Amino acid sequence: MKIDILTLFPEMVKAVLSESIVGRAIKEGKVEINVINYRDFSKDKHKRVDDYPFGGGRGMVIGIQPIYDCLQSLDLTNAKILLTSPQGKVFTQKKAEELSQEQHIVIICGHYEGIDYRVTEHLIDEEVSIGDYVLTGGELPALIIVDAVTRLIPGVLPDDATTGDSFSMGLLEYPQYTRPQDFLGWKVPEILLSGNHQQIAKFRLKESLRNTYLKRPDLLEHYPLNEEEKQLLNEIIMEEQEKIRKKNS
Ligand SMILES: C[S@@+](CC[C@H](N)C(=O)[O-])C[C@H]1O[C@@H](n2cnc3c(N)ncnc32)[C@H](O)[C@@H]1O
Structure with missing residues (x-):
């Protein structure tokens, strides 16, 4: 180009x-x-x-x-x-x-x-x-x-490096962590250390939905949720409401 x-x-x-x-x-x-x-x-x-x-x-x-x-x-x-x-x-x-x-x-x-x-x-x-x-x-x-x-021109970044980026799939990206696993008691989510790729993918999808729901809910209006995503989003909404309820009690 x-x-x-x-x-x-x-x-x-x-x-x-x-x-x-x-x-x-x-x-x-x-x-x-x-x-x-x-x-x-x-x-x-x-x-x-x-x-x-x-x-x-x-x-x-x-x-x-x-x-x-x-x-x-x-x-x-x-x-x-x-x-x-x-x-x-x-x-x-x-x-x-x-x-x-x-x-x-x-x-x-x-x-x-x-x-x-x-x-x-x-x-x-x-x-x-x-x-x-x-x-x-x-x-x-x-x-x-x-x-x-x-950064989107083929060959500039390694293959697949941009596929999960925020906005590219219509959602914000999931949270990323690196070493150390524990910094001042702030721990990396256990699941990411498990080596279970299926569970990690599910966690990432859920946290991607959570990030979008909390930070850019407008994006969800245009994002066609599949059945799994609908279920995850319902869980997220309940979890977030529970967090607010606990904070206020
Ligand atoms: C001071 S601005 C001119 C603004 C113009 N008087 C107006 O109100 O539409 C000078 C130049 O900065 C650039 N510029 C300023 N803000 C921009 C923005 N939000 N996005 C893209 N270009 C911008 C444009 O090239 C523009 O010609």
């Missing part, structure tokens, strides 16, 4: 891309990531990219010309062009999975008060938001998208 990140702050983006799993995926050629400063495409003699908004108002708006020329310089034959924007559809694991199937993604990072709206209207496929809050620029959103997508 190839990813082009169009930004005014290339060093900020490059610093993060060189680290950890994404950095390794780049080194191993699993993903090619180009960081392009679209200021280099500005036709302004001082390489300015922003200007005052028509109609007045605060702040500066990034003009369409440098972005248009920057896009023109790329081979966009199979490209999906994304604009980072708080006005976009909120980025999800499902979106990351969809994007991981693409051959080429281009991500445009805005800054200041944003980008001339004709970029949204004429040059991109989709606006993508990373949440309902406003950041100073699109660099962190672009890095979040790149990170979430890269």
Whole structure:
């Protein structure tokens, strides 16, 4: 897969891309990531990219010309062009999975008060938001998208490493533990030490349902529970009600 990140702050983006799993995926050629400063495409003699908004108002708006020329310089034959924007559809694991199937993604990072709206209207496929809050620029959103997508590219992580991840199956992941078995008297659940794989799988399914029920009950509205899961969820609801009853008595 190839990813082009169009930004005014290339060093900020490059610093993060060189680290950890994404950095390794780049080194191993699993993903090619180009960081392009679209200021280099500005036709302004001082390489300015922003200007005052028509109609007045605060702040500066990034003009369409440098972005248009920057896009023109790329081979966009199979490209999906994304604009980072708080006005976009909120980025999800499902979106990351969809994007991981693409051959080429281009991500445009805005800054200041944003980008001339004709970029949204004429040059991109989709606006993508990373949440309902406003950041100073699109660099962190672009890095979040790149990170979430890269770890799903085949070969970047070991097989099956992402299958049980939160959201990938519609539920939050079960709790994970590692050594020591006992830390200050806080013990790892016995069942995980039992070696009984069937029981461990059942425990994990139940705790995955519990995590989802307690932390993100909205996800359960869209999750088709099978008979076993319905039964486990009923047990969880009773257990949690009992915990509340004991706490209040
Ligand atoms: C200060 S924001 C502009 C916000 C714009 N004035 C608005 O209210 O919609 C500058 C840039 O940061 C990026 N950005 C800010 N918040 C974002 C979010 N939640 N998701 C994705 N990109 C975001 C976008 O690239 C945006 O063009």
